[in-house]
Amino acid sequence: MKLHPACKDCGHDLSMYEHADGPAYIVIVLVSTLVVTVSALVEVKLGWPFWLHALVWLPMVPLLSIWWLHHARAWLIALEYKSKQKDSR
Numbered sequence: 911m912k913l914h915p916a917c918k919d920c921g922h923d924l925s926m927y928e929h930a931d932g933p934a935y936i937v938i939v940l941v942s943t944l945v946v947t948v949s950a951l952v953e954v955k956l957g958w959p960f961w962l963h964a965l966v967w968l969p970m971v972p973l974l975s976i977w978w979l980h981h982a983r984a985w986l987i988a989l990e991y992k993s994k995q996k997d998s999r
């Protein structure tokens with residue numbers, strides 16, 4: 911996924927923000943922790959059969975990852991923007 915060179919609303923230059931694997935790392939840690947924890951709880955409390963776990967959790971991992979990747983990237987850009995604002999004062 912490529913970042914737009916500038917903000918569509920205000921024209922702020924976004925080319926200075928490059929996070930490489932930072933957002934992906936955050937998303938992998940969050941999604942894997944969430945899915946493993948919730949699926950283990952469901953297994954203990956409800957005792958789902960394996961096919962139901964596979965049906966629910968296997969699509970959940972890529973869907974949550976793709977959805978949260980945008981948010982993680984936006985969050986890191988906002989942090990960097992805020993940090994640069996502080997530094998320039």
Ligand SMILES: [Zn+2]
Binds near residue numbers: 919920921
């Ligand atoms: Zn903007």
